[in-house]
Amino acid sequence: MATQIIMDLNGDTRHNFDAKDVKALLEAERRFKALTGAGFTAATRTADGEPVVTRTFDPTAEETLFFPRLVGG
């Protein structure tokens, strides 16, 4: 089961989906494009746990984290 984690006011919202299910995968890709299009950064982790920013949808990613665009505080 793959997961997309979106940071929000509640801490985060998680969308779990079966990466072998074509319909679920398309929905995950649509969500990825919508979020990155809205300025969110998508990040995954390597096997060593290092974060990697990804610009394109990776259907094999177990976990993708989205956080809003960064601004000066």
Add this chain to the structure above:
Amino acid sequence: MLAKLLCIADDQLRRLLAACSRWARAFRDWYRRPSTSELRGRKLLREWLSPEQLAQYDTHNYFEVTGCHTGKRYRIRHGNGANIIELDDAALPRTGWCFVPRDPLVAGDVMLAQKIALETDERGALAVANNFTPR
């Protein structure tokens, strides 16, 4: 007789004050308890920290990251603003940096976004950041 009554009153007053003190402490703990959102943010942060960063965070309430472009060290303190300190070679504070996610988020989420930004796109993060003199 009067002395005895005063002694009893004094004892009762002490008991009452002790009880009030306990109630005040309990109320303070309840009031300061982290919200569900904050707990969720902390959990997510802990999942993404390296073992070294997690140990540091548990001990000091901050963790350090290495900038991917310059190799500089940054200390991210628990908080959701003005919480990043660039360290010099002696691990002393050099410059404070402030950048945060555009949307309001809990501290754990803010810190995680800051960590990922510095570890994957240090220059991009600092380009939008404001700096300040650390105390």
